[in-house]
Amino acid sequence: MKNLYLILFSTIIYLATISSFAQNSSLQKKQTVIKSVEKHQQELIALSDSIWGFAETALMEHKSSKMLADYAERQGFRVTRGVADLPTAFIATYGSGKPIIGVMGEYDALPGLSQKVQTTKESHTPNAAGHGCGHNMFGPGSLGAAIAIKELMEAGQLSGTIRFYGTPAEEDLAGKVYMARAGLFDDLDVCLDWHPSYENEANTQSSQAITDFTINFKGKSAHSALDPWNGRSALDAAEFFTSGINSLREHVKPSVRMHYVYKNAGQVPNVVPAEASVWLWIRDSKRSGVAAIAERMKNIAKGAALMAGVDSEVVMNNGLYEILTNEIGAKTLQKNIEIVGPIIYTEEEIKFANTIMKAYGSESKGIDGSIHPIKKKRKDPAGGSTDVGDVSYIVPEISLSATTAPAGAPWHSWVVVSCGGMSIGHKGMLFASKSLGATMVDLFEDKSLIIKIREEFIRKKGKEVWKAMLPDGPAPIPNSN
Ligand SMILES: [Zn+2]
Incomplete structure (x- = not known):
């Protein structure tokens, strides 16, 4: 009997050691992700600032998508351009086999929102477009996470496929729906995305x-x-x-x-x-x-x-589905944003945020770089729609919001354009890269996590069969003249 206790005790110690070793090794990989993003941060910021300057609108993002696709190619990804008959859509892939994890990046700007990086309203180029939704940071932020995972794969520490989706025309024409109709998301196990915001949080809210x-x-x-x-x-x-x-x-x-x-x-x-x-x-x-x-x-x-x-x-x-949220995915993301930690701002950045909000005519409330706990899901989502909703009906989607603008900033406004072209935006983008990359480590390492995320997805999707709400034929590509 005594021997039996001894065997049992040793087994428990052994299993605990294995589990703690796995956790440590997973934490080490996440630290490697964070270091990778820091190693590439100047390049990611340069990409974001260039796309901010190009400020190309829906399906006209030729320079922006080329710059991102070229960078992915230089990093060793296999790049397919012009997917789904959209000249500015592309897919960058690294690795092979299962699991297949996707991450999406947008880069289209909004018409008429041209703005200089300063605290008062002044066009950079009169009547031109501007990044009032922060999509200049969205593409490079997501690509930074994919690159960090690629480096872990190169080092033999993770296996599977990482795929970056360059998704154009979110603001107009629903680029992702065309990509979804072409079946480009069908073989993914899980997909991730993030969006610039004035709060850091793992999204549990749907869209309209x-x-x-x-x-x-x-x-x-x-x-x-x-x-x-x-x-x-x-x-x-x-x-x-x-x-x-x-x-x-x-x-x-x-x-x-x-x-x-x-x-x-x-x-x-x-x-x-x-x-x-x-x-x-x-x-x-x-x-x-x-x-x-x-x-x-x-x-x-x-x-x-x-x-x-x-x-x-x-x-x-055209039409868009609401986002099918995934709570197990959001909880996984939450653990990782807590590992990455809050965004810290300098006195100058806080002063910039307060001055620009005052100039807009809104209350100055600083910048919120803290990590919010997961919010309770609202029955009816706040106003707004996104083509991420369609993707979330094909594959479980994990979404992050990251602070790139002052607290309570008016969205689709010159305030967001201005902050997205300077360090306040850059910090949010790098936070997003690290958080998404760390979350991907969990997905690549833990098969049972993917199974649980997909079980929730199937349960929530129920009998709804996703169908692209698009007119027949290819997307109407605007004339570049
Ligand atoms: Zn947006």
């Missing part, structure tokens, strides 16, 4: 599903004074339509958002408008909610056309 429509009305032109009885006004129909949409607001759930603009409302008052069109976006917490409202909207379009005696046509431009 959205569908983008154009409603065209066609009538008959006539002289507005001489023979208006011969005319059939498409503008009348457009007005009946928007009036119907505004009445519909009263009878939808509070989570629904509908917003529209008139794209075409006639040319001059003395011609009865033969053509009019309305551009409408419908959002809700779930894809199914948007689909139900869309059916009611189609009837309103038909009714409006009947009232005006014109024809109507509803065109679906």
